[in-house]
Amino acid sequence: MSRVASTVPPRGVRAVVLAALLGLVAAGCGYSDTPLPEPSAAASSSAAPAATVRCDNATQSYAPDATGGASVRTIKQRKRLIAGVSADSLLLGANDPLDNRIKGFDIDVAQAIAEALGVKLQLRVISAADRIPLLQQGAIDIVARNFTMNCARWQQVAFSAVYYSAAQKVLVRRDDEASFTGASSLRGKKVCAPRGSTSLDNIPRLLPGAEPVAATNHAGCLILFQRGEADAITGDDTVLAGLVAQDRYAVVPEQKALTREPYGIGMNKDDVDLVRFVNAVLERREADGRWQRSYDRWLRPALSGADARPPAPEYGR
């Protein structure tokens, strides 16, 4: 009898067994949570304004001359004119999804230059911030991308004569149109403009109290505007007209222009012969009505049918 009883494990043994069992099972079945990665820091949304440089001949270019020199020869030998353009500025330079071709007022100018040179036009899509560096590197021959001529830029690149005179304005939500009275209406509001553009640089001076928000380009500003992350967009009236055409809830209210934005074709500082050649093309284009036809096609309907004449060229550099 005692033998039978002895085969039952004593209570102490059972306690050890139980503890071991619990310990081992507990050790075996825990998964620690997968750590959630830290969200990436949001890209800085404001850019430092460019230094102001003063001069009184920002719209002055080199006198036209269709003979050309070394840089014109290089392009002719290459048989391609490489133009930096926008593919997202409706009316000025935008890709047409139907046929995948970039079209617009700026593109017409580039096309005219390529034709005059007798070469093929190669379009290279660039952002506003790319314009100056790519010209300086010689990666592109010209910039035909709503490029405002100003004194600071003249120190880095060269411009043709003015081929269009735009005006910087503000686009707002349709709801805000009635209450819009000018710059003061934008106090405390988020105003978007592309990085590297004069429009962005101008915000603190022209729209005091507004919070500048930067995007890669105006299409990026439209996305922020549609998502409610920007209350307004500032830019040239030409560009804003293109944005309004893509969003029926966006309007450019009646307003005084914030600045005048003379557009020139940008070129490398050393390519003076090319600048002269381009100026000759621009003159011919204005004289034979191509400028007017291009304006009528692209800009007139969007700018409420406003009449416009080609700006008078200024030379003397």
Next chain:
Amino acid sequence: MSTVAPVPAGRPAPPAAPGSARSTGSTTAADPTGLPAPGRDMVVDTPGLLNRWQLIGMSVAVVFAVVSALLQVLGWQADGRAADDTEQLIRVQNIQSSLLRADALATNAFLVGGLEDPAQRAEYERTVDDVQRLIADAAQAQPADEKVLAALNVEVGDYTTAVAQARDNNRQLFPVGAEYLSDASTSLRTEATPLLAALVKANTARADDSMAGQHPWWLLLVGAVAVAGLVWINQQLARTFRRRINVGVAVAAGLVAVTTLVAAASAFVNDSSNDQLRRGDLAVATAQAQARTAANDAKASESLRLIRRGSGAAFEEQWKASAATVQRTLQRGTADSWRAYREAHRRIVQADDAGDWEGAVKLATGTADTGSTATFDRFDEESAQLVGASGAVVTAELRSGREVALGLSLLTLLLGAVAAAAVARGIAQRRGEFA
């Protein structure tokens, strides 16, 4: 060891009456019954000692049985977890590949311009559906991943919304559509990719961990300690009773030794087969999944490069980095189709760099058998198949033969009980002799 000290109350105290009688006066000198002759003038409570040794011996056998069985159950559990963990790892890698596949399809469709190819559109939809289903499956399969998967779900929602907005705008010929698309692609890489990387990392660690969940050395150690304990008891008995071997204790030690050897051998076999899986099919599945993800990333970069039309240098750098990853990780049988795609890509770059953008786009979107899309689709298909097949082998292997491990652990418990009984019986014999 508190387990041996007290003789539990209520237990029929082994031969209490004679024990106590003897405990006072007996065992002083050699006993004619052949019982101990300590040769020292001290009073020894032999029945008490016998009780204690019986307790120790039985405890050794029972504790051995329980610990050894538990170790085996843990190994059995680990194999089950390893199957689940590798399945989850392959699942999250699949989410990663599919998401980038969706992006490659969306960007390529955009490049075509005009109305997208309905087949390509349908494949995009199917891929996104897959991603969403996989995320739900993954959250159910591994609750520890839930938080990250929830965050990923939000990103996927944002991505598909942006792609839909891109498409709607594109259909109205608004250039903002292209911006929505490139924005979506960029956010996918900056927001969703880190989440997927975290999931892959955590699940790789889990799978590695559970695949290393066999404990052959511990089994051996536990067995060795138990055998040593029984040998020690045998020695005590031998010293007291002048018999070299107590049959019961010897049987118990033998059972413990044999059980240990079988269990450890089985664990060793399991361990090395897990190692083989880890280095074999699992490595193939995870590496190829990585290659497939990187390849789809590359294909999307190719489209984005062309969408940027001449300003895609940054995307070409991305393409090169992704291609290097593919080259490093791709597995057997997929190298040919990758080489074919790489050649197609080279022709695209050549055309684009020479200023022939239209030609480059035609190459990137055309349906020619040697074109970028056809060659890429072949690689993607082969990769998906290889990942699926290798992953299935891994989980099937890990799940097969698990019953044997469980059976062995039950057998260990049973044999432990038998060993304990043998100890009890062996010592009871001595007690009988003593009485």
